[in-house]
Amino acid sequence: MSAFEHGFPFDPAYGRTLDQLLATPAPAPPDGFDTFWQARHEAARRVETAPAVGPQEEERDGFRIFGVSFTSVGGLRLGGWLVLPADGPAERGFVIGHGYGGRQETGPAVPLPLPRSAAILPCVRGMGARSRRPGIPGDADRHVLHGIASRDTYVIGDCVADLWCAASALLELVPELMTPGGARLGYAGESFGGGLGALALPWDDRFACGLLTVPTFGHHPLRLTLPCAGSGEAVRARHRDHPEIMDVLPYFDAATAASRIRIPMMIAPALFDPSVPPPGQFAVYNALTGPRELHVLTAGHVEHPGAAAEAKGLLAAGQRFFAERLAPRP
Template sequence: MSTYVHDFPFDPAHGRTLDELLRIPAPGAPDDFEAFWRARYAAARAVATEPELGPVEEERDGVRIHGVTYTSVGGVRLGGWLALPVEGPARHGFVIGHGYGGRQEPGPDVPLPLPHSAAILPCVRGQGDRGRWEGIPEVSFEHVLHGIESRETYVIGDCVADLWCAASALGELVPELAEGDTPRLGYLGESFGGGLGALALPWEDRFGAAQLTVPTFGNHPLRLTLPCTGSGESVRAYHREHPEVTDVLRYFDAATAAARVERPTLVAAALFDPSVPPPGQFAVYNALGGVRELQVLSAGHFVHDGQAAETAELHANRRRFFGERLGA
C-alpha cells in the first residue's frame, strides 16, 4: 500500500514492503553479456576525446566551474561542465551523471562530495543543450526508444560510452588524478544517471567507488509489468507492439550489470516512486557483487514532507562513504 496521498492511477510502491524489495533478484545474463560490454568499453577507451576547456562560468563551493567539450564514440562531440578546485591540485575526481532531460547547469551536483576535488558533469548524447545531437530525440519518452531495435544501435549503450569518455576527458584535463596506484575517481548518478552508472561500472577500473540514487533500468522483465510515469512506460508501450525487444533489453539491465560490480557502491533506493518503480531500484542494490551500502528513501521523484532531511542525510552519507573509499 502507498504511504502517500496521490492521484496516480497505480500504486507507486507496487505493493512491496521493504523486506520484499530486498529479495528481488537480478535477471540472468545473456551468454555474451560480458563480451558485448567489454568490446564497447574497449572502443570507448580507444577514442581520442580531445577535451577543450572553456572559460570560468561561475565560482562557488570551493571550485571554479568551466564549460567543457569532448569527443565520444562515433565522433559525437558533447558538452558539459568541469569543476576544478580553487586552491591546490585535485586530490579526487568525480564523473557525475544526470537524470533524464539532461542538465542545463551544474545545479545541486555542486558542492562536490569531497573537498579538493575535480569533477566532470557531462551531458550524454541527446540530453540537454550541451548534449544535443542531430537525429537523437531529446524528450525522454522518445530518447529511451532510440535505436532500441538492436543492441548495437540502442542509444543507451552509447550513453554509457559517453560516461567512459567523460572519465577519459577528466583524466586528460586533470592529469594528477592518474598519479599513484589507488583509483581516485568516484562515480555519482541519479535516476537515468544511476542506471547508466550501473551499466558502466563493471568494466571500468578507474573508479574506486560509486553512489547511485534511485537507479533506473533494473530488472527489465519485472519493469515491463509495472506502470510508471517515467521513460519505462514508453518502453512498456513499445514492448506491447514489439515483444521481441526483450532480447535487446537483456543487454541493458542495470541489475544484471550490478552483479558484476566489484567496487564499493552506495545505493539510495526509494520505497515509493512514480517514475522509477522501486522493485527495479532494489534489484540493482540486491545484485551488487562487491561492498555495498543502502540508504532507504521514503520516496523518489515525488515531493514529500521530510524530503529535505533525507536529502541532507544522503549528502552526509555520500561524503562519509567517498571519504572512506577514496581518502579524505
Template structure:
C-alpha cells in the same frame, strides 16, 4: 512505509514491503553479456577525447566551474561542465551523471562530494542542454527508444560510453587521479537515469574506485515491463506491446544484471515509493551488487513530500562519508 496522498492511477509503492523489495533478484543476462560490454568499453577507451575547457562560468562552494566539451564514440562531441578546485591541486576526481532530461547547469551536484576535488558533469548524447545532437530525441520517452531495435544501435549503450569518455577527458585535463597514475581512483555518482547508466558503466572500468547510485533505473527489465510508471519505462512498456522482439535487446542493458559484475564499493539510495522508477527495479540493482555495498532507504523518489529536504541532506552527508572513506591516497 509512508502513506502518501497522490493522484497517480497506480500504486507507486507497487504493494511491496521493504522485505519484499530486499528479495528481488537480478536476471542472469545473455551468455555474451560480459563480452558485449567489454568490447564497448574497449572501443570507448580507444577514443581520442580531445577535451576543451571553456571560460570560467561560475565560482562557488570551493570550485571554479567551466564549460567543457570532449569527443565520445562515433565522433560525437559531448558538452558539460568541469569543476576544478578554487585553490590548490585536485586530490579526488568524480564523473557525475544526471537524470533523464539532462541538465542545464551543475545545480545541486555542486558542492562536490569531497573538498579539493575535480569533477566532470557531462550531458550524455541527446540530453539538454549541452548534449543535444541532431537525430537523437531530447525527450526521455523518445530518447529511451532511440535505436532500441538492436543492441548495437541502442542509444543507452552510447550514453554509457559517453561516461567512459568523460572519465578519459577528466583524466587528460586533471592528471594523477586514477589508480594507473598513482591516484586514489575516480568516484561516480548519478541519479535515476544517471544511476542506471552508472551501474552499466562501472563494472568494466578500473579507473573507478567507488560509486553512488540514487534511485537507479534500468533494473530487472523483465519485471520492469510489468510495472506501470510515468517515467521512461512506460515508453519501453508501450513499445514492447507492438515490438515483442525488444525483449531480446533489453537484457544487454539491465542495470541489475550489470550489478552482479560490479565489485567496487557502491552506495545505493533506493526509494520505497516512486512513480517514475518503480522501486522493485531500484532494489534489484542493490540486491545484485557483487562487492561491498551500502543501502540508504528513501521514503520516496521523483516525488516531493514533507521530508524531501531532510532526506536529500542526509543522502548528501552519507555520500560524502562514503567517498571520503574510499577515495583516499
C-alpha cells in the same frame, strides 16, 4: 507506503514491503553479456577525447566551474561542465551522471561529493542543453527508445560510453588524479545516471567506488509489468507492439550489470517512486556481490514531507562513503 498521498492511477509503492523489495533478484544475463560490454568499453577507451575547456562560468562553494567539451564514440562531440577546486590541486576525481532530461544551462549542482575535488559533469548524447544532437531525441520518452531495435544501435549503450569517455577527458584535463597505481575515480549518478552508472562500472577499473541514487533500468522483465510515470512507460508501450525488444533489453539491465560490480557501492533506492519502480531499484542493490551500503529513501521523483531532510542526509552519507573509499591524492 501504499497509503502515501499521491494522485497517480497506480500504486508507486507497488504493494511491496521493504523485505519484499530486498528479495527482488536480478535477471540472469543473456548470452554474451560480458563480452558485449567489454568490447564496448575497449572501443570507448580507444577514443581520443580531445577535451576543450571554455572560460570560467562561475565560482561558488569553493569550486570554479567551466564549460567543457569532449569527443565520444562515433566521433560525437559532447558538452558539460568541469569543476575544479578554487584553491590548490584536486585531491580526488568524480564523474557525475545526470537524470533523464539532462542538465540545462543553469550549471551543475555544487557542492560535489567531497571538497577539494575535480569533477566532470557530462551531458550524454541527446540530453541537456550542451549535448543536443540532430537525429537523437532530446526528450526522455523518445530518447529511451532510440535505436532499441538492436543492442548495437540502442542509444543507452552509447550513453554508457559517453561516461567512459568523460572519465578519459577528466583524466587528461586533471592529470594529477593519476597515481602510480592508476586512476581512482568516484562515480555518482541519480535515476537515469544511476542506471547508466550500474552499466558502466563493472568494466572500467579507473573507478574505485560509486553511489547510485534511485537507479533506473533495473530488472527489465519486471519493469515491463509495472506501470510508471517515467521513461519506462514508453518502453512498456513499445514492448506491447514489438515484443522482440526483449531480445535487446537484457543487455541493458542495470541489475544484471550490478552483479558484475566488485568495487564498493552505495545504493539509495526509494520505497515509493512513480517514475522508477522501486523493485527495479532494489534489484540493483540486491545484485551486488562486493562491498555495499544501502541508504533507503522514503520516496523518489516526487516532493514529500521530509524530502529536504532526506536529501541532506543522503548528501552526508555520500560524503562519508566517498571519504572512506577515495584516499586523497598524495
